[in-house]
Amino acid sequence: MHVNFKWEPEKKEEGRKGLVFNIQRFSVNDGPGIRSIVFLNGCPLRCKWCCNPESQELRAIVMFKAQNCVGCGNCEVVCPTGASDLSIPGKIDHSKCIACGKCVDVCYHRALEMSGKWTTVDELIKELYKDTISYRRSGGGITISGGEAMVQHEFLEELLQACKGLGWTTAIETTGYASKEVLDKIVPLIDYFMMDIKHIDKDVHKAWTGVSNELILKNAFHIAEICQQIGSQYIIRVPIIPGFNSDPEVVRGIAKFASSLPGVKDLHLLPYHDLGSNKYAMMGKDYELFGVQTPEADYMEYLKEIVEYEGLNCKIGG
Template identity: 55%
Template sequence: MEPVNYAQEGLVFDIQRFSVNDGPGIRTIVFLNGCPLRCQWCANPESQLLRPVVMFNDLECIHCGICKTVCKQGAISPNNKGLIDRTKCIGCGECSIACPAGALVMKGKKMTVEEVIRELKKDGSQYRRSGGGLTISGGEPLVQHEFTLELLKAAHAQGWNTAIETTGFADEEIIKKVLPHVDLSLTDVKSMDSKTHEEFTGVPNEKILKNVKLISEITNIMVRVPVIPGVNEKKEDILKIAEFAKTLNQQNLMGINLLPYHSMGENKYKMLGRDYKLHGLQMMNRDDINVLREQVERTGIPCKVG
C-alpha cells in the first residue's frame, strides 16, 4: 500500500454525510473547490473558483453595515449587485466573521487529509456495515488532483470504498495517476455534440470523451447524464450517449444514470451576485424521462433515473 501524505492540503467547500445516491452504501461526500467547466445548470456555482467565496443571503441581512467597515478591499457596498464586488473580493472571510446575522457565509476552507479523515471516521461504522465510504465531488476533484489522490489513498487505508464524481476534463496523466485509487467513477457525459457541449459548459467534449474511455479501462464507471431541456433531452441525444457507452469497457460499465434537470441551485447564483441563465426552464415530467430510460435499456445498458 502506498504511503499517504496526511499533511496534504486541499480546499473543501462542504462535507455532506449520510448520502445514499453517490456510490454504494452509506457515504460521506467531500466537495472540493475548483472546476474548469461553467455548466449553465450547475447546482454548486460556489465551487467553480479555486478559492473561498462569500455568499450573501439578503433575506438574513439586517443592514447594519458592519461588513462594509471590516472589508479591507472595499468590495462591499449596497450598490453592488449581490452586495459584493467580486472583482475586488479576495475571499478572506472577514465580513462573514463580523456579520452578526449570518447573512454572509464563507464557502471553502483549507483542510488537510488528516482533518478530513478525522471527520469521516465519525461514520466509519456505517461504511463498514453498508459497504459505503468516501465520495469526492466538486467542483471538479481532479483540479485538486494531489489532494484528491492522497484523500483516496487514505480512505483505502481505512478499508473504505471510494468514489469520485468527475467531468472527466483533466490531463491524461492525472487520470492515470488518480483513478486507480477509485472504486467507482461517476462520470458525466453531457452531450455528444461538441459545439452544443461548449455552448452550455464552456468547453468542447473531445478531451472528455477520450478520458471517459480511459477511465472505463481503469475502474468501474457509471455514466451520468444530466438531462437538460433544450440541450440533450431528445431521444436521439440520449441514444447517441448510449451508443458511445457501448464503446467503453463493458466489464467496468455499471450503467447509465439519467439525472433530470432541477433548479434547486438557482438561489445560489443570486447569493453570488450572478444571473442564472436557465431561469424559468421547466423540469421534464416523469413520463418523458421514462421514455429516455427505455431508449437506453433497449441498447442493453442498465439505466436508472435520479
C-alpha cells in the same frame, strides 16, 4: 494490501491543503452503502445548469443572503479591500475579495457566509472518521464530488490513499475533464467511478458548458480501460437538461457512445432540477436557466427505454 481499521492522526508537519466547500453525510445515492460526499472546489467547466456555482473557482467565496441583511453596514466598515459594498448587486465585489472572512464575523444577522475551507487531509479524515462504523457496516465510504475534484489532484490523491488505507470504499463524481497523467494516478484509487457524458456534439457541448467534449470522450475510453483492469465499476451519468440534451436522439447518441466503452453496463439519467438556482443570486450572478422545468417522470421513463434499447442498464437518478 495492509488495511488499518483504526485511524490515528499522524504526528507530522501540516500537510498539503485542499479547498473543500461541503461535506454531506449519510448519503445513499452517490455510490454503494452509506457514504460521505466531499465536495472539492475548482472546475474547468461552466455548465449553465450548475447547482454548485460557488465551487467553480479554486477559492473561498462569500455568499450573501439578501433576505437576512438589515443594512447595518458592519461588513463595509471592516472590509480591508473595499469588496464589501452595499451599493452593488450581491453586496460583494468578488474581484476585490480576498476571503479574509472579516465581514462574516461581524454580520450578526447571518446574511454572509463563507463557502470553502482550506483543510489538510488529516483534518478531513478526522471529520470523516466520525462515520466510519456506518461505512464499514454498509459497504459504504467516501464519494468525492465538486466542482471537478481532479483540479486539486495532488490533494485528491493523498485523500484517496488515506481512505483506502482505512478500508473505506472510494467513489468519484467527475466531468472526466483532466489530463491523462492525472487520470493515471487517480482512477486506480477509485472503486466506483461515475462520469458525466453531457452531449455528443462538441459545439453544443461547448456552448452550454464552456468547453468542447473532445477530451472528455477520449478520456472516457481511457478510464474504461483502467476500470476494467482493476475491476472497478464505471457508470456513465447523463444530466437531462431541457433544451440542451433532452431530445431522444441526443440521448440515443450518448447511450450508443456509452455502450461502446469497454466494460460499461450502466447509465444513469439525472433529471434537471433548479435547487442551486438561489446560489446565483447569493453570488450576485444571473441564473441563465430560470424557468426551465424538471422533465416529467413519464418522459424520463421514455428516455430510459431508449438507453435500455442500446443494451445498457438504466436508472433514473443517483
